[in-house]
Amino acid sequence: MRVWRRSTPAFHEDLEAYVPTRQLYDRHLPIAWEMLGSLVERGIRDGTFRRRNPRLVAEILDAAVDRIRRPEVLARARVSRAEAVAELSGLLRQGLVGSAERGGRAMS
Numbered sequence: 001m002r003v004w005r006r007s008t009p010a011f012h013e014d015l016e017a018y019v020p021t022r023q024l025y026d027r028h029l030p031i032a033w034e035m036l037g038s039l040v041e042r043g044i045r046d047g048t049f050r051r052r053n054p055r056l057v058a059e060i061l062d063a064a065v066d067r068i069r070r071p072e073v074l075a076r077a078r079v080s081r082a083e084a085v086a087e088l089s090g091l092l093r094q095g096l097v098g099s100a101e102r103g104g105r106a107m108s
Contacts, residue, residue, distance in 0.1 A: 009071070009080065016069065029065075033058040064088055 015021050037058040043049035067073045068084045077084065 009074075013071065029062065033062055036061060061088075061092075 015025070037054040040049060040052065040054035040057050044051055044054070065088075068081060068088065074081060074084055079087065
């Protein structure tokens with residue numbers, strides 16, 4: 001996360017534009033999603049995570065990361081890639097529903 005926070009939009013544009021780098025990234029995604037599914041399964045078994053379909057969680061994260069990689073999505077959301085990654089991380093760890101006690105606020 002710290003590295004992504006310091007990276008610039010130009011850096012990410014270069015990563016996406018340079019075909020060998022993008023291909024390497026894309027080739028490693030299935031490995032990452034398999035690991036993520038296993039992590040979710042383990043978290044469910046040990047009671048850390050709520051019961052959710054681990055493979056579906058991995059697919060949803062894949063879609064989220066794909067969207068975060070798109071400059072037009074970041075522009076519409078008015079966030080940097082680092083901010084988007086931080087938001088996704090917070091959403092995963094803390095969920096969307098909040099309470100006053102947990103620092104959430106009611107929508108008006």
